[in-house]
Amino acid sequence: MLLRCGSRVLDLSRPCVMGVLNITPDSFSDGGELLDGARPRIDRVLRRAQKMLAGGAAILDVGGESTRPGAARVGEQEEIDRVAPVVEALAARFDMVVSVDTSTPRLMREAAALGAGMINDVRALGRRGALEAVVASEVALCLMHMQGEPGTMQAEPRYVDVCAEVRDFLLDRAAACERAGIASERLVIDPGFGFGKTLAHNLALLADLPVLAGCGYPVLVGMSRKSMVGAITGRTVRGRLAGGLALATLAAHAGARIVRSHDVAATCDALKVVAAVNEGA
Numbered sequence: 341m342l343l344r345c346g347s348r349v350l351d352l353s354r355p356c357v358m359g360v361l362n363i364t365p366d367s368f369s370d371g372g373e374l375l376d377g378a379r380p381r382i383d384r385v386l387r388r389a390q391k392m393l394a395g396g397a398a399i400l401d402v403g404g405e406s407t408r409p410g411a412a413r414v415g416e417q418e419e420i421d422r423v424a425p426v427v428e429a430l431a432a433r434f435d436m437v438v439s440v441d442t443s444t445p446r447l448m449r450e451a452a453a454l455g456a457g458m459i460n461d462v463r464a465l466g467r468r469g470a471l472e473a474v475v476a477s478e479v480a481l482c483l484m485h486m487q488g489e490p491g492t493m494q495a496e497p498r499y500v501d502v503c504a505e506v507r508d509f510l511l512d513r514a515a516a517c518e519r520a521g522i523a524s525e526r527l528v529i530d531p532g533f534g535f536g537k538t539l540a541h542n543l544a545l546l547a548d549l550p551v552l553a554g555c556g557y558p559v560l561v562g563m564s565r566k567s568m569v570g571a572i573t574g575r576t577v578r579g580r581l582a583g584g585l586a587l588a589t590l591a592a593h594a595g596a597r598i599v600r601s602h603d604v605a606a607t608c609d610a611l612k613v614v615a616a617v618n619e620g621a
């Protein structure tokens with residue numbers, strides 16, 4: 341399975357890791373570390389990126405607006421000022437896929453022009469102009485499911501059949517993208533663990549992952565350090581590595597192709613084990 345990411349092609353025949361680079365003051369796990377006032381700390385970003393690449397990351401996901409539950413919105417220009425210099429610096433120095441975690445059409449266009457290879461949109465191109473921005477580029481696109489908006493999404497998430505509703509939404513969005521001219525080889529789908537979902541919803545989606553993974557698009561999952569890990573293990577954010585690795589392993593074994601993680605080297609090791617088991621089977 342291959343994913344076209346602008347000028348690069350990513351081989352997804354084995355599951356791979358997307359490292360998280362949050363250029364935000366308020367992300368739940370690493371907020372404030374890579375930002376100095378309104379500007380990114382490029383020196384620190386490059387050191388963190390280098391470490392993630394050495395750990396085995398295939399993709400780095402750069403975000404300028406926190407999507408944690410309750411997060412405040414960031415203005416368009418502020419988001420661009422945080423993210424665009426980072427994309428430019430990473431694309432110029434490293435031979436890997438730079439993904440941009442954004443729902444902002446103007447940033448999508450600027451990032452593609454600066455060398456980004458992927459757009460990761462937690463709103464699945466829901467904002468006006470987003471579909472056109474991605475159609476105008478050659479980048480890969482991750483379509484994620486979210487019920488509601490980050491500010492309020494965990495208030496009272498409700499579904500009749502969470503797995504069917506998430507799957508139908510993602511396949512509808514993927515079909516709309518293909519109709520608009522985005523080739524299927526550029527598309528990734530993501531059930532959006534923790535985005536307007538209770539623990540029971542998240543666990544149902546994890547159990548149903550083989551079905552989603554059989555729908556024809558590579559599946560991306562992100563559970564690293566999230567509250568679902570805390571709810572299961574009773575650990576605070578800093579103590580969630582083992583729980584996150586267990587979930588990453590289960591997801592990859594169930595067919596996920598890309599695992600979004602803060603803990604790149606450890607997650608790569610876990611995915612190597614999954615690949616070895618799958619290939620030995």
Ligand code: 9MG
Binds near residue numbers: 403461532600
């Ligand atoms: C930005 N972001 C935070 N969590 C995420 C997840 O689970 N999936 C994707 N695609 N993006 C996420």
